[in-house]
Amino acid sequence: MRVTFTVNGREEIADDVWEGESLLYVLRERVGLPGSKNACEQGECGSCTVYLDGVPVCSCLVAAGQAEGRQVRTVEGLAEEDRLDPVQQAFVECGAVQCGFCTPGLLVQAHDLIARVERPSDAEIREALAGNLCRCTGYEKIIEAVRLAAERKAAAG
């Protein structure tokens, strides 16, 4: 089947999509956006998190056909041209990135958190990131980065 949807502001048409295929597969293999990572394929690791109509979801659990006519924003759509999004910048500065595999999902989920909550508490950060697994950082640097990004965003008004 054909799936037509908008990704990071651009209309994309994917052809010959198998009906059981996930949005994640379409993004990575057909649209050429490998930012969202494919790890568990069961919604447990969060590394495939993208916005679907502005709501963070595990793209591995969205059937490709369910994205028809809808808006998707991936980690590739967070930065503006060469300027990193404040969340991305904070991850770099705080050393919240190690192997990087979980990073795209964490960035999208953290981006959503600080868009909704101005100064999230540590408990709120942990809760928001509970579905994003990281096997390298120990999470402390990640939480630090989210805190920093939130502070900067709040300060910038």
Next chain:
Amino acid sequence: MDFLRPTTWEEALAAKADRPDAVPIQGGTDVMVEINMDVRRPAALLDLNQVAELREWAMVGGTVSGTVGGTAGGMCRVGAAVPYARIIEELAGPLPGLAQAARTVGSPQIRNRGSVGGNLGAASPAGDSHPPLLAAGAVVEAESRERGVRMIPADEFYLGVKRSALEPDELIRAVHVRPATGPQYFSKVGTRNAMVIAVCSFAIALHPGERRVGTGIGSAAPTPRRALEAEELLARELDWTAPLDPALSRRFGELCAAAAAPIDDVRGKAAYRVHAIGVMARRTLAWAWNDHLGRRAA
């Protein structure tokens, strides 16, 4: 595989009537896992995402007296596709037990997509919404093109492991739950705090008007189920004006544990689950009872 995309409820019913082998998909948090892991290859997927009315909830029937809590005899009708995230945000007042259970579902990403309709459709004994639905006496609204609407009480809905009373041509449209008239609690044992499927779970709902206590046991029997003897015990012996009698509470816990019929599996031993159900039953009763007495005193 076919991908069916109805845009209205009537189209969805027609699609299910014509293709009873089509698997309904809403949030995909169960269905896509099975497809991704190659444990299931349905002949067709019936995507319900475009049926907007499934994402609505409303108070129906009864004498509406302004506020949700003040609705006498009314029911809260929750569309099958209202995601858990919205149940937590919008329905914690009228449906506190269901909202508490929704808070324990997966991750924020999963709660943004998963819904009570999906939980019911999958009918896994471990589904988090089942115990509070049982405790609150919820009714499932199912519909087919040929036979119209059928109202199925929650305790008649679950038939076996991942088997429900739903007919092949039926779809779940909504659940009807009476807004809480007393305290409700949900308790869940998992192997960590976040992102876990229940090892076992328990829900309680006090119905002070009827001098009745509702229960729901999750993940400790082939189906979610009520602890009927435990409910009868409290209906018979509970003094609704007095502090909770510890001996009565203990017997309540024992009868709830006795109502469980779990198996050993990767998540827990049967003996542990029986024990934990008894503990959760006593604890949730105590929490609810303290609230109840507090409200009476206020």
